[in-house]
Amino acid sequence: MYLLKRAAIFVGAIFVGVNLINYFVLGHTGDYLPGGERMGEWKAAKIREACSPALEHPERDGQLPRLSTDRHRVDWRDLTRAVEMTAALNCYLVTHPNAICERNNRAYIVDYINRYFAKFDEMLDIAKQYGEAEISTVKNLWDSPRNRAINAALMRDISSRRLIKADFGWTTPVAMKSMLGQYNGTTDNCPRA
Amino acid sequence: MGGVFSLIRAPAIAFFGGFLVVGGWIWAPQISSLLPDFSSGVSSAGSGGSWFADANRLGRPETAPVVRSCIFRVLDLGREARKLEPSAAYFILKAGSMQASVSTLVGKSDKWFDNHTTFLASKWGELANCIYAQDDRELCDPDNRAAMVEATTKFFAFAKQAQAYKPPISASDARVIENISDRLVNALKNHRRYGTLLAADFGSFAPPEIMRVMREETQTRDICKR
Numbered sequence A: 001m002y003l004l005k006r007a008a009i010f011v012g013a014i015f016v017g018v019n020l021i022n023y024f025v026l027g028h029t030g031d032y033l034p035g036g037e038r039m040g041e042w043k044a045a046k047i048r049e050a051c052s053p054a055l056e057h058p059e060r061d062g063q064l065p066r067l068s069t070d071r072h073r074v075d076w077r078d079l080t081r082a083v084e085m086t087a088a089l090n091c092y093l094v095t096h097p098n099a100i101c102e103r104n105n106r107a108y109i110v111d112y113i114n115r116y117f118a119k120f121d122e123m124l125d126i127a128k129q130y131g132e133a134e135i136s137t138v139k140n141l142w143d144s145p146r147n148r149a150i151n152a153a154l155m156r157d158i159s160s161r162r163l164i165k166a167d168f169g170w171t172t173p174v175a176m177k178s179m180l181g182q183y184n185g186t187t188d189n190c191p192r193a
Numbered sequence B: 001m002g003g004v005f006s007l008i009r010a011p012a013i014a015f016f017g018g019f020l021v022v023g024g025w026i027w028a029p030q031i032s033s034l035l036p037d038f039s040s041g042v043s044s045a046g047s048g049g050s051w052f053a054d055a056n057r058l059g060r061p062e063t064a065p066v067v068r069s070c071i072f073r074v075l076d077l078g079r080e081a082r083k084l085e086p087s088a089a090y091f092i093l094k095a096g097s098m099q100a101s102v103s104t105l106v107g108k109s110d111k112w113f114d115n116h117t118t119f120l121a122s123k124w125g126e127l128a129n130c131i132y133a134q135d136d137r138e139l140c141d142p143d144n145r146a147a148m149v150e151a152t153t154k155f156f157a158f159a160k161q162a163q164a165y166k167p168p169i170s171a172s173d174a175r176v177i178e179n180i181s182d183r184l185v186n187a188l189k190n191h192r193r194y195g196t197l198l199a200a201d202f203g204s205f206a207p208p209e210i211m212r213v214m215r216e217e218t219q220t221r222d223i224c225k226r
Helices: A002-025 A076-095 A103-128 A132-141 A145-159 A165-171 A174-182 B002-034 B036-047 B065-074 B079-083 B086-105 B111-132 B136-140 B142-163 B171-194 B208-216
Strands: none
Touching: A076 A103, A076 A145, A076 B086, A103 A132, A103 A165, A103 A174, A145 A174, A165 A174, B065 B086, B065 B111, B065 B142, B086 B111, B086 B142, B111 B142, B111 B171, B136 B142, B136 B171, B142 B171, B142 B208, B171 B208
């Protein structure tokens, strides 16, 4: 019995450890999204490859996020990530509006939406340490025409049930909670094959 | 079964030990601040503060305004530099430093690396000098203070490495490093007196030149207090 207990703890620790590494170190947060009929395998999403050209030269796109001032405390890695994430999500939701209807793509896009809002929150939290001017610099950065197009696309997808609260499970971004709460039901307006 | 446990015992102990060391290092400032008697006991030993810097004293050096003003005076990155964020240029300097440090750790030393170390010492030194040349109160900003601490520490570390090379570095290079070193020691003394710098800001493994200044000088006022 004693050995069995120890073995159970051992196996449990390995299970927890592997999942913690997968989530926090490898960043495979998509593995922990709800499954079911609507959500497929994020790794098999074709939209990721289809949108890779959109990430090749983001500096050529004048509508992507840009800093409005030289006097800021934004790290270049955060800036680059904000630009990349906006370019990618813009492609997933705006350039390919029907991509979210496919199960695998939906899983990948939902995970990406979580990352997108998490990055915004992270940058805003850093900005709060520096006061109002920095907060507005970060908010302006995330308010480019592409970001606004993403917000509009999200509203559209939520109102048409292409995205529902259940798709996000326990990871729903705070910014989307109220939007998702307004619409119920699971019947979407995706084109049927 | 016993064999399996004995097999995992060593990695488990290693993991736990590593967690204690890393966790201790990360959380020590908070723990230290929870123990006022312990902190004051240590400061009375003459280090000028607790063993660990207050978490709010040091910010993010790469986004420091003084780095924005100084980095392109130190690093000549050509015409492309205009498009580059100052924090990215700072990162380039840091990345070059890591390469040199790793080369030293693995025992690789040839003429290129010797020159590279001297180059890095002079670049970090110039950056530190430029930061010290700003208004003294600039160093009350945690990001600026962090940039200054990092630049100064790195300068002395690379200067020591460069001076230890055999065959020795050229006399002109040695003189350049010595000049920067003298200027930095003077600036450190001033900032120690002004209260903009504490021994704890430099951590436990600071170069001896810095620790000496921190030990020998005393704070006469606090220019950061309004």
